[in-house]
Amino acid sequence: MSQSGHKEPQQSLSYSMRDGVFASIQQGAGESYISPFAIFLNASNTQIGLLASLPLLFGACFQFVSVEVLNRLQKRKKVILLGAGLQALVWxxxxxxxxxxPSYAATLVILCATAYFLAGNFxxxxxxxxxxxxxPPATRGSYFGLRSKYNSIASFAALCLGGVILHYTERTLHPWWGFFVLFSLVLIARxxxxxxxxxxxxxxYRVDPNSNVRILDFFRQHRHSNFMVFVYYTAGMHFAIMIASPFFSAYMLRDLHFSYLQFMAASATTVLIQFLTMHYxxxxxxxxxxxxxxxxxxxGLPFLPMLWLFSTDFTYIVSIQIIGGMIWAGFSLSMSNFIFDTVVPQQRAKAVAIYNTMNAFAVFLGASLGGWLGSFLSPTLNLGILQHTFISNLPLLFLVSGCLRLLWVLFFIPKLKEVREVESLSMQDLIFRVSQLRPISGVKFDVFTGYQHNGENGRRIVEAAPPGRAKETATQSVQK
Known part of the structure; x- marks a missing residue:
């Protein structure tokens, strides 16, 4: 490859912008529809739980292997191209x-999804x-902020396109063709x-000797630190969240009989609201x-799954998604930022790897428990004089998840400490100010009048989320 102008740093950053857009198309139109594909193949609740947990668990653990390979090869592009190329071929x-x-369809999807996340995390x-x-550090905030904006738009558009394709092919009685077209487009995009x-x-590439801290040594140094309290809190929350999270897609598509267009609308609502409120x-x-x-x-998170118990109306579910999008935007952003605040730069890479791995184990255990409970729970809620039978037993999983989330928040939030010097604000004022946010109409927090935006914030938002990597989010198309 020539050493011409396209090799200059500025041109490379332009190429990275384009890389992010096409990798985000993979996330929006591909990752978001792996679970619906498994549901289309008649995956059981246990298999849906494994699909949501095993790939993330092995993917997170595989990052430690990637670091060792990188330190030996000292060629970053080779590692990136190998991982991203294999990820594309998995489709x-x-x-x-x-x-x-077809007899092993759901199991094969789980295995392929695991290979997909292994390659991406590598x-x-x-x-x-x-x-x-x-x-450059001076422009990092503005660059990653713009890159994140383009990625979000591409992912949202791909998510909507995927829903339209599947809806049309479902109506023509050829849903297999819908997934074929979708996954083929995703392969090309990647x-x-x-x-x-x-x-x-x-x-x-130079290996930093200060970053070579053994995991056990890191735990000994930080076992009573604010960072580890934070890790225990987020891991516990992810455990509780994943008892229910993998099964919202199944509930909508299998139990409520939503069309793919309705499923896409509900999913896209959360993504759109997160995009519109993340800046605030x-x-x-x-x-x-x-x-x-x-x-x-x-x-707020404990009450989101509980709201699903009260109605199966599509408009009602979209309204839950709007509330959930606002809450999830703040929760995911504050999790990313808290890591940067609590760990020194020399140990940040190790801290992020430990954070990801512990949360991945929590995701695995929570989704596995949810799948196990979903295999035998009765759809009837019996509280003595109060008895109600739901359309399936999944709403009871949502209730269990919400109760566990609440218990974990009550136990750990008082133990967390703010490490930066910030302005004081009571919880009552916080609730009032957040209530002023109207993402659809564009009205901002009134507290920000005259506030000058700090580019450092942009860095914190996006630096922990490279393109093509599944979010915890995530990567769930519907976060509850």
Whole structure:
């Protein structure tokens, strides 16, 4: 490859912008529809739980392998291209193996999804390292902020397109063709993403000896620290969340018989509201700290799954998604920012790996428990004089998840400490100010009048979420 102008750092950052857009198309139109694909293949509740947990668990653990390979090769682009290229190719067996071997369809989807996340997480540490060298610190906030904006738009558009394609093919009685078209487009998008990564320049890689801290030594140093309290809190929350989270898609598609268009609308609502409110939460975090956001959104999360018990109406569910989008935006942002606040830069990579791994184990245990409970729970809620039978037993999983979330918040939030000097704000004022947010109409928090945006916030929002990597979010298309 020539050493012409396209190898200059500025051109490489332009290539990274394009890489992020096409990788986000993979996330929106691909990852978001793996679970509906498994449901279409008649996956059981236990299999749906494993699909949501096993790939994330093995993917997070595989980052430690990636770091060792990177330190030996000292070639970041090779690691990134290998991981991203393999991730693209996984879409081929993910579709065709269930088609050719229908008796093992759901199991094959789980195995392919695990391979997909292994490949993506293999590329993650090298991508973080490469972009840290290419993006100048003075412009890091503005660059990643713009990149995140483009990625969000691409992911949202792909999510909507996927819903339209599946809805149309379902109506024509050819849903297999819908998934074929969708996964083929995703494969092409990821390969285009890989091409743009290959065009980027690669500065010399040097191993930082200060970052070579053994995991056990890190735990000994930090076992009573604010960071570990935070890790225990988020891991417990993810455990409780994942008891219910993998099963909202099944509840909508299988039990409520939503069309793919309705499923897409409900999913896209959450994504859109998160996109519209993340900027405001970022400003709020800079001024009043992350603990207050963790506390406020933490007390909101337990009630989101409980709201699903009261109605099966589509409009009602979309309204829950609007509320959930606002709460999830603040919770996910404050989690990312809190890591940067509580760990010194020399140990940040190790801390993030430990944080991801512990949360991945919690996700695995929570989703596995949810799948096990979903296999035998009765759909009837019996509280003595109060008795109600639901359309399925999944609403009872939502209730269990909400109760456990609440218990974890009550126990751990008082133990967390804000490590930055921030302005004081009571919980009553916090509730009032958040209530002023109207993302659809564009009205901002009134507290931000005259506030000057700090580019550092943009860095914190996006630096922990490289392109093509599944969010905890996540990567669930519907976060509850």
């Amino acid at each position: 081929i067996p993910l579709f065709w193996l269930p088609f050719l071997f 590329a993650t540490p090298a991508w973080n390292s490469l972009m840290g060298d290419l993006v 390969l285009i993403s890989v091409h743009y990564v290959s065009c980027m320049m690669e500065p010399e 939460w970022g400003r709020f975090s800079d001024r009043f700290g992350n603990k207050r956001i963790l506390a406020f959104t933490g007390f």
